[in-house]
Amino acid sequence: MEELTIEITEETAGGRIDKAVTAIDTDWSRSQIQAWLKDGSVKVNGGSVKQNYKVKNGDVITVLPPDPTELDIQAEDLGLEIVYEDADVLVVNKPKGMVVHPAPGHTSGTLVNGLMHQVTDLSGINGVMRPGIVHRIDKDTSGLLMVAKNDAAHASLVEQLIKKTVTRKYAAVVHGHIAHDKGTIDAPIARDPKDRQRMAVVDGGKSAVTHFTVTERLGEFTVVECQLETGRTHQIRVHMKYIGFPLAGDPKYGPKKTLDIGGQALHAGVIGFDHPKTGEYMEFTAEPPATFQELLESLRNNG
Numbered sequence: 001m002e003e004l005t006i007e008i009t010e011e012t013a014g015g016r017i018d019k020a021v022t023a024i025d026t027d028w029s030r031s032q033i034q035a036w037l038k039d040g041s042v043k044v045n046g047g048s049v050k051q052n053y054k055v056k057n058g059d060v061i062t063v064l065p066p067d068p069t070e071l072d073i074q075a076e077d078l079g080l081e082i083v084y085e086d087a088d089v090l091v092v093n094k095p096k097g098m099v100v101h102p103a104p105g106h107t108s109g110t111l112v113n114g115l116m117h118q119v120t121d122l123s124g125i126n127g128v129m130r131p132g133i134v135h136r137i138d139k140d141t142s143g144l145l146m147v148a149k150n151d152a153a154h155a156s157l158v159e160q161l162i163k164k165t166v167t168r169k170y171a172a173v174v175h176g177h178i179a180h181d182k183g184t185i186d187a188p189i190a191r192d193p194k195d196r197q198r199m200a201v202v203d204g205g206k207s208a209v210t211h212f213t214v215t216e217r218l219g220e221f222t223v224v225e226c227q228l229e230t231g232r233t234h235q236i237r238v239h240m241k242y243i244g245f246p247l248a249g250d251p252k253y254g255p256k257k258t259l260d261i262g263g264q265a266l267h268a269g270v271i272g273f274d275h276p277k278t279g280e281y282m283e284f285t286a287e288p289p290a291t292f293q294e295l296l297e298s299l300r301n302n303g
Helices: 015-020 029-039 111-118 151-164 235-242 290-303
Strands: 004-007 043-045 062-063 083-087 088-094 142-148 167-175 182-186 190-192 193-199 208-217 223-228 266-274 281-285
Touching: 004 235, 015 029, 015 281, 029 043, 083 281, 142 151, 151 266, 167 235, 167 290, 182 235, 193 235, 193 266, 208 235, 208 290, 223 235, 235 290
Parallel strands: 142 266
Antiparallel strands: 004 062, 043 062, 083 088, 088 142, 167 223, 167 266, 182 208, 190 193, 208 223, 266 281
16 A cells, blocks of 8 residues: 655644554544554654654654455345346445445445345455445445446446436434525534544535435425535535534434434435447436335324
8 A cells, every 4th residue: 555644734733643643634543653653654754653642733643554465255145125236337225324445353244245145246345345436325224235246337427426427315314494495505524523433514624515306395394306416425414413403313423312223314216328339328216215114104293
């Protein structure tokens, strides 16, 4: 992996080294940085320092992450619902509660495990842990994902995501009564500087745009269709919280008193893209799962 160089400025001096490194927009955790300090993968001014080292103005930190351990990912019969499949691409309807790809300490029961059982060939671009995976949705979000079956298809789908030509529409139930029928949230997203486990709207973060349309108002809740222009981590959850309408059931971004429904009420119901080989635009739709439908009926009856 590539070496990262960080130069400490007067503004960032004084904090612990693990905090200083994880403040950079990466997926690294403080515990990971502490482990890398021990094995020499993180150095300050070319030398080793202790885990509690306080960074100084002018320090140059170099980070050379060790090569990831290749895991032996097993195929599992998880009965995935494959909505469409051909020689280049497939569309799968991920159930709520399923993680998309394996990670250290969590190597079974994921979408990838299921795909490996049901699909004979997947793109290898993202390596052994993420074969065919082009984009993700959160564990407790249900719905449609496009998956690449070869490297050319993978490159095409990623390019479409970068160019923002992929259609991605989500159904969501949010707290509160949204009075206006439509809206666009254009607010940059990055890791929450106060909590590395969360994302937040942060000045200088990555550009993030969500369009929403109200589809139903149910007393103290509103049902919206959100269309992504960008695809940042937790984007809809962060954006709806930002404008004061957090997702129902969301344990991370919702209010303390939210609905006990096993995670956020969010479903990726529409995915559309140009076929990697033919160029033909293809669009697929999946109805929300029974639990989502039952939630709507319950809110309608209580409204």
